[in-house]
Amino acid sequence: MIAKLVTAALAAMLLGAAAPQATTANPPSPADWTQPTAPFKIAGNVYYVGTKGLASYLIATPKGLILIDATMEANVPAIEANIKALGFKLSDVKILLNNHAHFDHAGGLAMMKRDTGAKLYAMAGDVWALENGKHDSDQNYSGSFTPVKVDRALKDGDNVMLGGVTLTAIATPGHTKGCTTWVMPMAGGHVAVFPGSLTVAGSKLVGNKRYPTIVADFRASFARMATIKGDLILPPHPGLADVLTRTDKDRYAPGLLPKLTADALAAFETEWRRQSAIAS
Numbered sequence: 119m120i121a122k123l124v125t126a127a128l129a130a131m132l133l134g135a136a137a138p139q140a141t142t143a144n145p146p147s148p149a150d151w152t153q154p155t156a157p158f159k160i161a162g163n164v165y166y167v168g169t170k171g172l173a174s175y176l177i178a179t180p181k182g183l184i185l186i187d188a189t190m191e192a193n194v195p196a197i198e199a200n201i202k203a204l205g206f207k208l209s210d211v212k213i214l215l216n217n218h219a220h221f222d223h224a225g226g227l228a229m230m231k232r233d234t235g236a237k238l239y240a241m242a243g244d245v246w247a248l249e250n251g252k253h254d255s256d257q258n259y260s261g262s263f264t265p266v267k268v269d270r271a272l273k274d275g276d277n278v279m280l281g282g283v284t285l286t287a288i289a290t291p292g293h294t295k296g297c298t299t300w301v302m303p304m305a306g307g308h309v310a311v312f313p314g315s316l317t318v319a320g321s322k323l324v325g326n327k328r329y330p331t332i333v334a335d336f337r338a339s340f341a342r343m344a345t346i347k348g349d350l351i352l353p354p355h356p357g358l359a360d361v362l363t364r365t366d367k368d369r370y371a372p373g374l375l376p377k378l379t380a381d382a383l384a385a386f387e388t389e390w391r392r393q394s395a396i397a398s
């Protein structure tokens with residue numbers, strides 16, 4: 119925690135910003151979230167540059183790099199070292215994308231944006247949370263992180279294009295208002311899917327004043343996710359799809375996304391019944 123506060127204070131000094139954001143309101147992080155791990159090529163033009171427990175995905179194109187998620191601010195130096203270890207320059211990163219505006223996936227975006235000069239594109243529903251560094255939903259904890267300016271607000275179905283690569287932004291809200299599933303066709307007929315988180319994760323499902331449509335949004339997102347086809351599944355928490363332990367033999371898993379979606383739906387309905395029973 120002290121190291122984190124020092125990092126935040128240092129970042130504020132370097133940015134010339136006002137008081138650093140309070141980090142004490144965030145829940146304790148599992149140890150592997152901040153454990154560095156060596157970068158590696160996942161498949162084709164997609165690389166893993168995150169930590170052991172939080173994913174950061176790098177997509178290489180002839181016109182520069184796209185980075186999905188910067189995880190927590192404390193991880194940014196490790197992610198930057200990973201990008202450089204792969205032979206890229208930080209200034210090659212042209213576009214930053216985000217799975218969703220929670221401290222564990224968006225907390226490092228401000229620092230990463232400053233260090234790379236990249237533009238941040240984000241789903242419209244998450245712009246407020248990103249630009250205010252606050253979770254925009256009633257939860258059993260109040261997440262906070264360093265705010266970051268969004269350069270382009272996206273809507274469902276928008277394409278992000280760079281150097282012949284196209285990522286389509288699919289709105290899968292619920293976990294946050296702008297939670298996004300990124301879909302990217304790859305060579306050989308493969309399709310990479312970076313699925314938006316579908317866990318309840320401490321969100322209030324009954325009487326959520328900051329996010330009144332949360333339950334309807336979650337249900338629509340489960341239905342939507344079930345229609346998405348892809349065989350390279352790359353979630354923001356890599357353990358969910360064994361991203362770090364798969365080999366080239368089992369890298370592609372066409373049945374995985376439907377399974378993850380069904381599991382998340384079952385967990386959601388259980389939590390919905392639990393919260394509804396308490397509320398009634």
Ligand SMILES: [Zn+2]
Nearest residue numbers: 218220315319
């Ligand atoms: Zn989250």
